Amino acid sequence: MSDRRDILRGIGAGLAIGLGSTASARALAREKGRKLGYAVVGLGYYATQQIMPQFKNCEFAKLTALVSGTPEKLTRYGAEYGIPRTHWYDYQSYDRMRDNPDIDIVYVVLPNGLHAEYTIRAARAGKHVMCEKPMATSSDECRAMIAACKAANRKLMIGYRSRFEPYNRLAIDLARSGHVGPTREIVAAHGFPIAPDQWRLDRELSGGGSMMDIGIYSLNAARYLTGEEPTYVSASESTDRSDPRFREVEDRVNWEMAFPSGILASCVSSYSSAHNRYRVTGTKGWIDMEPATSYAGQAMRINRDGTTAPRVLPTPEKNQFTAQLDHLAQCVLTGDTPLVSGEEGLRDLLCIEAIYASAREGRRMEVAAV
Amino acid sequence: MSDRRDILRGIGAGLAIGLGSTASARALAREKGRKLGYAVVGLGYYATQQIMPQFKNCEFAKLTALVSGTPEKLTRYGAEYGIPRTHWYDYQSYDRMRDNPDIDIVYVVLPNGLHAEYTIRAARAGKHVMCEKPMATSSDECRAMIAACKAANRKLMIGYRSRFEPYNRLAIDLARSGHVGPTREIVAAHGFPIAPDQWRLDRELSGGGSMMDIGIYSLNAARYLTGEEPTYVSASESTDRSDPRFREVEDRVNWEMAFPSGILASCVSSYSSAHNRYRVTGTKGWIDMEPATSYAGQAMRINRDGTTAPRVLPTPEKNQFTAQLDHLAQCVLTGDTPLVSGEEGLRDLLCIEAIYASAREGRRMEVAAV
Structure with missing residues (x-):
């Protein structure tokens, strides 16, 4: 079945997801070895146990900063991931990420009611944004987030892994x-x-x-x-x-x-x-x-x-978390639009x-x- | 697990379905060996291929009459099931089933739009009725069917196998x-x-x-x-x-x-x-x-x-078709109300x-x- 082979080939290739054009592939080839820096915002279960352990497998992304209101979490995860104190932020110092060139993308993993505020503040600080789903608690908030990222000329992607x-x-x-x-x-x-x-x-x-x-x-x-x-x-x-x-x-x-x-x-x-x-x-x-x-x-x-059969796929080179983190980094590097944009969240x-x-x-x- | 054992015991016993009382069991024991006669109305696929072959396994029911508008079907299934020509009916002679003491129950397996008419005519001919689902094409028809069976003091059951x-x-x-x-x-x-x-x-x-x-x-x-x-x-x-x-x-x-x-x-x-x-x-x-x-x-x-497992039951003494045919016959013999009455169809x-x-x-x- 050629459809299956095509899909597997696409999944196997690191660049295939949502990056179709030759120009994009060339742009990415020029950036080979470069990894964009992520700040993870909100150090709860999902961020610390599911997302942060994936950066080590990323091709285009690395963890460079942490944001939390709990100093003990910054200390703990800062040590675990080798993030220096200069790259720790809380919700007051959040906007100072603007001055940190090691942060390219801010990943908002906060409770839903805080998504809009911290996405908009990140965009205004000049950062691209990955925001967890649901994108926000209302369509009005979503529109404001899209507008803020557009005004700042920053990319916005929603974490539909x-x-x-x-x-x-x-x-x-x-x-x-x-x-x-x-x-x-x-x-x-x-x-x-x-x-x-x-x-x-x-x-x-x-x-x-x-x-x-x-x-x-x-x-x-x-x-x-x-x-x-x-x-x-x-x-x-x-x-x-x-x-x-x-x-x-x-x-x-x-x-x-x-x-x-x-x-x-x-x-x-x-x-x-x-x-x-x-x-x-x-x-x-x-x-x-x-x-x-x-x-x-x-x-x-x-x-x-009339016949039912299981379909088993090989283990992919990148799991869904890694592929998602890399995807936004790739889009930033190539200028492509993320597969799951703010409009999708809206x-x-x-x-x-x-x-x-x-x-x-x-x-x-x-x-x-x- | 006692619940499972109880259920299996119930399913294994021929009398258990919907006949709970000691009085019913005694009534049925007195009738042991007696089989009530069914007339099957409408000799389409479901009647001829699914229902009629089941009578041979019944304990309290037997096929004694056929109703069809197609003479060839009466000839064919009359021969196959040993039903004499005196027990063949069409939709004109239908009401003359009244005079046939070999017919206790009429099983209506006609298209839905004909269920009401042929259930009501059967009740008026003094017969108990099994009617296929859906009971009728409107709740008004269902009420008329229930009323007709009640007026004739006949039982009405719907074929929810x-x-x-x-x-x-x-x-x-x-x-x-x-x-x-x-x-x-x-x-x-x-x-x-x-x-x-x-x-x-x-x-x-x-x-x-x-x-x-x-x-x-x-x-x-x-x-x-x-x-x-x-x-x-x-x-x-x-x-x-x-x-x-x-x-x-x-x-x-x-x-x-x-x-x-x-x-x-x-x-x-x-x-x-x-x-x-x-x-x-x-x-x-x-x-x-x-x-x-x-x-x-x-x-x-x-x-x-957190664990998923298949649950496999032993093959029952009576399959769903046989159990259903016997059930109405048992109810007629004992005076019990069918498990799936006209009200259920309504x-x-x-x-x-x-x-x-x-x-x-x-x-x-x-x-x-x-």
Whole structure:
């Protein structure tokens, strides 16, 4: 199957993701050996346990600075990653990153409610920005972030790591190329039973419940698997407000999306049950991923012509975290637009706003245009 | 696990399904060796290839009469099953079944649009009725059928065979008993790419598209797995009206249902893609069935405490078809109410009407009360 070989070749080659042009490849070749410096902002679990350990495998990126409000974290991770005290910042000294030429890119890994402020301040300090998803807590914030980066002539990318994960990339290509016939249905479910007492349950910091967190994987998957923007959404919420975890934010949201080509998607987002899967069903079979968007261990099965078989890919040279970090560095070096730009983050927020409105009002909602 | 043993014991015993009381068991013991006579109405694929071959395995039921508008079918199946010409009927002579004491039960396997008429005529002819699902094409028809059977003091059962299938029975028990924690989410998908030129695509005969056919499996499963009635539904339809199959009826309907305990269900019904599965997710794991409601070959996996394992049941003494045929005969003999009565069929129709209305009007719809 030539489609699979092409995709594997693309995944295997370090430069292939989102950098198609010959000019880009040449620009990158000239920069060979150069690594751009990242400042990681917010030293929580995801930053310290998932992202920071990946820099050692990067081709174009290195960790050069740390930002935290907790001095002990700066001391600890500064020592662990050999980051000198001159490259430690807190949220007061944040804007002084402007004067540090070792920092090219700022990676915002803060609670959602702080994404906009620290993205805008980073852009104004002359830095390119990688921002975790959800991009922000409202589409207005997203627009302000895009505008700030544009005004500063800095790149903005959102941390949708699945777009750099080989199985998800293969699923996208197979689904869009009609490997199981034209797609008719997508079912996507993401959730986990959330532990109490954390920022995700604080509305001001999170902007919402499961839908602003794990649910975005179902939403984004439905969009990247179709390559289309939903025309409308229809949503239902269920939250036990007597559960102390859900005093401020919602537990579960299920929603449908209709796409222009006629595809329907049914999605689940949950903070009280575990889900990590999607299935794309076409007229001739289906592509199933479970787990679909985990940190590792993706598993794919394909049903075609009445037969179901697992599809196993070789381990890629770069995992999804490394590829994502390198991608933005490569885009900075070449001038290319990131595969997952601020507009992509904005599109998800527009959908989320429509989903919340639909669940609240009990009626179908159109998704606002970018 | 005592719950499993109890269920298996129940499934193994011929009398266990829906016949709990000692009085019923005694009544049945007195009738041992007696088989009630069924007339099968409508000699299409499902009747002739799935139902009629099962009578030979029944304990309390036998095939004694045939109804068809096609003389060749009466000749052919009359010979195959040893049914004498005196026990052949067409739709004109149908009511004369009244005078045939060899017929106790009439099994209506006609297109949906004919269920009401032939159920009511059977009851008026003094016969008990098994009617295929969907019970009818409207809740009004369902009420008329229930009333006619009640007036004639005859039993009415709807052919929801999955309620007699061991894996589905186990799934119901595990889900309702909290084996994977209280249920939070149900995802159920049923569909198949429909062949052109058949009664299912003729609105007058079918009453609708996939939702009036394969979709009812998703709906009924969500209801039997929860044991609750939905408080509201929210639905979306997608149909390519340029496809000659879908001139009169819909292709796909996706819908959500909210249940009183807070459970949400996301369901898929399709006439253009293949689906046959459901998953019940609780706070501690999930129960997955795929295929879920097929004629045979059900497969169950259970995830609990982070481990996923298949669950394999022994082959039952009676398969779902045989158990279903025997069940109504047993109820007639004992006076018990069928496990899946006319009210159960009516409840599904009330949901379907709300689903269609929701898809049409683009807003959440409450489900009308029985």
